Amino acid sequence: MAVSNNIIATINFIALICSIPIIFTGIWLASKPDNQCIRSLPWPIIFLGVLFLLLALTGFIGAHWNNQGLLSFYLFCNAALIVTGIILLILAFIVTHPSGAYSVPGREYDEYRYMGYSEWLREHITDPENWRSIKACLASSSICSKMVRDSYTAPQFFNARISSLQSGCCKPPTVCGYQYVNPITWINPTNPIGDVDCIIWNNDPNQLCYNCDSCKAGVLGNLRKEWKEANVILIVAIVALIFLYLIAFNAYKNSQAGPKK
Structure with a gap:
């Protein structure tokens, strides 16, 4: 169980660090001169980064202190965030596909x-x-x-x-x-x-x-260009979340099974 929890804690500590560039990307987009009059783009990216950070923090704390309830909540939120991210990605591609x-x-x-x-x-x-x-x-x-x-x-x-x-x-x-x-x-x-x-x-x-x-x-052309760039960040975040979920779920399942007799 200790080994499994250490794995979950380690990968979520890495995810915690990786969430910081996502947040700063949203702040950077907000500071660009071309986006100063359109505030609707950066906030979803900043929000995604904050959720990513909170999720990773939850997984790290749950694994470090061996809190099974917190780990279960972490896995549920991770799965929900993956599904939400995929839906948002599909919608973003549909909305930004036409070009004027x-x-x-x-x-x-x-x-x-x-x-x-x-x-x-x-x-x-x-x-x-x-x-x-x-x-x-x-x-x-x-x-x-x-x-x-x-x-x-x-x-x-x-x-x-x-x-x-x-x-x-x-x-x-x-x-x-x-x-x-x-x-x-x-x-x-x-x-x-x-x-x-x-x-x-x-x-x-x-x-x-x-x-x-x-x-x-x-x-709209400027917004479309920025959303295309933001979609790349979203794809990377979703892939990372899926990777984290698979490793964490496997480690959590092994910890629940306990040592073999």
Whole structure:
């Protein structure tokens, strides 16, 4: 029994240490400039890391003090967390699979189509109430203004790798035919087309294309990219939980069986 408990305690001590990078990954995502206006992504990762830490701590304490009730609770929670993680992973892949990104001739950066993203993302991230706060945050941030500080010429800008937020929110869509002055200042075309975003665009730094569907698409494009990265963390966490569960369950079963006579 002592050997089995030592195995459970050891692997959960390792898991305890491994949970710290997951928590810090969530904090890192929250601190990235592209995510400062969208707070819905980092918290699930931080929450997962905290659950991982608490679970590992429970297993370590239960094994170290040979508390069979705590070990049983640990195994139950571990199994429940594995199932929950798999469900979340499947849902995340379904929600983030459609992409509204499309290439534009003569441009290194992509542009983004709002209707190209999943209905769930469109409804839950860019609904009117959420979008008001996201739009206000974008307008007060340096996401667009910092492009002006880079002093792009037109060819340099068209060949730059700008983010989805900058592509969708800081400039008019290429199809509108606006003439480049600087990344956030464009001259109206002589014969503008009927695209709604082309009419909405405004050179006012507080407005730009923050009211455009292309800006919403840029936000969703950024969110999709970050979720794809977060899915990798989730996959690693689930594999680790399954590994921990199998070892801990086998050790727990051996400890329950007791020494052979």
